[in-house]
Amino acid sequence: MSISGTPTPPIAIEADPSSVTSHLSASRVEISEANLEELIATGAAVTTSDGELVEASRDWWPLAMIWALDGEVAALASVVVRPSDAHQVAAVLKVCNDARLPVTPAAGRSGVCGASVPLHGGVLLDLTSMTGIVEVDTESLTVRVLPGTFGTWFEETLQSDHNVTVGHWPQSMALSTVGGWVACRGAGQYSTRYGKIEDMVVALEVALADGRIIRTGDAPRSAIGPELNRIFVGSEGTLGVITEATLRLHPLPTYQRRSAYSLATFADGLEVCRRILHRGATPAVLRHYDEIEGDRSYKTGDRQVLLVMDEGDPALIDAVMGIVDEECMSIGAERLDEALVEQWMGHRNDVSALESLIRRGFVVDTMEISAPWSKCAEIYSAATKALRSLEHTMVASAHQSHAYSDGACLYFTFAGNPPADERESYYISAWDAGQRAVLEAGGALSHHHGVGLNRSRFMQDELGEGLSVLGDLKSALDPNGVLNPGKLGLPDPWGGPEWP
Secondary structure, eight states: OOSOOOOOOSSOOSSOGGGOEESSOOOOBOOOHHHHHHHHHTTOEEEOOHHHHHHHTOOSOHHHHHHHTTTEESSOOSEEEEOSSHHHHHHHHHHHHHHTOOEEEESSOOOSSSTTOOTTBSEEEEOTTSOSEEEEETTTTEEEEOTTOBHHHHHHHHHHHHSEEOOOOOTTTTTOBHHHHHHTTOOOTTHHHHOOHHHHEEEEEEEOTTSOEEEEEOSTTOOSSSOTHHHHTTOTTSSOEEEEEEEEOEEOOOOEEEEEEEESOHHHHHHHHHHHHHTTOOOSEEEEEOHHHHHHHHOOTTSEEEEEEEESOHHHHHHHHHHHHHHHHHTTOEEEOTHHHHHHHHHTTOOHHHHHHHHTTOEEEEEEEEEEHHHHHHHHHHHHHHHHTSTTEEEEEEEEEEEOSSEEEEEEEEEEOOOGGGHHHHHHHHHHHHHHHHHHTTOBSOSSSOOTTTTGGGHHHHHTTHHHHHHHHHHHHOTTOOBSTTOTTOOOTTOOOSOO
C-alpha cells in the first residue's frame, strides 16, 4: 500500500465546481493577491482551483451531504495551502495571524460534525502532504508519526515492518488521519482494551498561531506541571496545529477469542458490561445492541445482542473471556454463534449505506455520547423517546460501543423521511431533541466524534463556566482568533453562522 493518501469524498457534488456555493451565511474572508504571494513564499503548495476548493471545504457531516445534492458546501475556502513540513505550517500560520486570515486545518476530512468546514473562507490548511512514520522505538514501544498519515497504511506498516500495533481502530480507519484522531479526540472500536487516543498520546509537536513550534510530553508519567498534551488533544485545530504525534504501541497480539450473547433487555446488557469492567476485565470489543439494531444486523428478533472479542497474551485473554462468560450467564444471557463477531468485523468499516440513504431522501445521522453507568439506562430511554417523538422519524436506536470502569459510550442512530424542503429543519430538531435529552439526563455531549460546528450550540450547556476558561485559553494562544473560528462554541471574531 502506498504511503500517500487522499481524502475520500462523502458524496458527489451535483454541480460544476465553479458554480458551487456556500450554504451557510457566515461572513466570508477573501484572500488578496498580496496574501497569496506571502503564502506562496512559505514554500507550501497553494491552489485556488475551483475543484480543489470545493473538495477541500467539506467533510462527512451528513447534513452537508444533503446540501451537496443541491450543489452546495457548508462553506467554501478561498485558498487551499498544502505544507510539506512543520516549518511551512508555522510560516503559513504566521502569515494568517499577521494578516488576520481565518485558517482551518484539515487532513482526511472524515469528521461528521463539520469541524473542518472553513466557515469564513480564508485558508484551508491541508496537511495530507505531511505523511509517514518518523521513528519506531520498539524497546520503549512508541512511534513518531506525521499528522497527514492515513490510518490503514499506518497500522499495516506497523504490523508488517515492526510487529506492533497502536490498537486504534476507528470506523473511519481508511478515511482518517493520525492528526485528525488526535485533534478530534477520537476513539477506536477496541478502546476498552487500548484506550482512546488521549490515552495513546505520549508527545506532540504543535505549531501555534504566531508561528512558534512547541513540543509537549515525551517522558513517561513526568510531573512537570499540567500535561500540555491534553490542551491540544481534542482542540479541533482551535488552539494549534498538530505537526507530529508520538503514540504508544503494543506488541502485535498473537491470540484472539470471540463470543456472542443475547439478553432480554438493553438494561441487562448495560449491567453485564458494567460488571465485566468492574471485575477488571477489559475486552477489546464489548458491543451491546438494542433489539432494533440487533435484529437489523444479526436477525435476532426482539433480543438484545452482545458481541465480545479480546486479543493479547493467551493467559490474560482466557481469564478475561472467562469473566465475560460468567457474568453473562449470571444475568440470564443465552450464548449465540461467535460467527456474529466475524460478521461484525467484516462489515464494521463499511460506510456506503449513508450515501445511498441520503440520495433516496432520508435524513440519517449518529449521535454518540458518554455517560456514567448510573445514568446509561435512563439516557438510552430518554434520548430514543425524544427522537421517536419527532414528526417524520422512522427509527431511533442505539448500541453501547465503548465501555470503561466508570461508564460507557451510547451510540444513537436516527433516520427520518421528511419532505425535501424540511430536511434541514428536521435534522436540527432531531439533534436538539436527542442531545438535550442526553444532557438533561446526565450524559456528556460527545464521546469521540467531537464538537465541530454541529454541536457548538450545546457547548455552553455542557461546560457552563468552563467554556469561558476554554475561551481564555483560546485568547492566550490565538489572540486574533484565526485558528478554526466558529468551532467548539468559542468566540468568533467574524461572527458565527446564522445556523441553526
